[in-house]
Amino acid sequence: MSRAEDQQAIALAGLFQAASLVEQIATRGMVSQNSFETSLASIFVTNPQTTEEIFGGVHDLPINLSQGFRGLQELLDKSRADQNQDIIRYGLSLIHLERKLNKRPDLLKVIGERIDKIAQQASYFAEAGTSLKDNPAAYTHPSVVANLASLYQDTLSTFSFRIQVTGEPRHLQNAENAAKIRALLLAGIRSAMLWRQVGGKRWHLLFFKSRLRPSVRQISGRD
16 A cells, blocks of 8 residues: 555545535435534645545544545445445546636635635634634534535536536425535535545546555555
């Protein structure tokens, strides 16, 4: 295993966790709070010292990204017929959309500036005397989620390519669920960006699966 493969595995786990949470909201209307907090909090870690820091640090990584690692391991180990096709479609679509975003420095600037402002807003919902880092739940406050959803709509939804989320109409038509889905798609874009930055390429998922498996199993504790 190499450091690069470990970083790519973490980034992909973040990506597929966001995709999995989108699928769960669309079909069930609910998600794990810890996973939701981890995914949204990752959007605001813009200058990390390590890849692990984006998702809560080395110690908490197996728990914080448990859903993402589970989905990634299924992608690497199971046949296509056994996989959740919607989650895979969302994940690959996020990678495609992030590549388009990377060619738009104007939108990247807008996203960076607005994330800073939303982080300031989130700080109001943290417990008194503590930092946002110790209060990931602040990032899932309905007002913060709504602003993240609005940011997604104002930037990534302007591309001709859009991610089509399918599920139960009663869940998709709920305004709060719709906002959560858009916020999670933004979190998925953040992980897709991270994956590219640590050397990941789409064709790696087809031809380099065997290289990723050891990293996924070791980091997630699924040996």
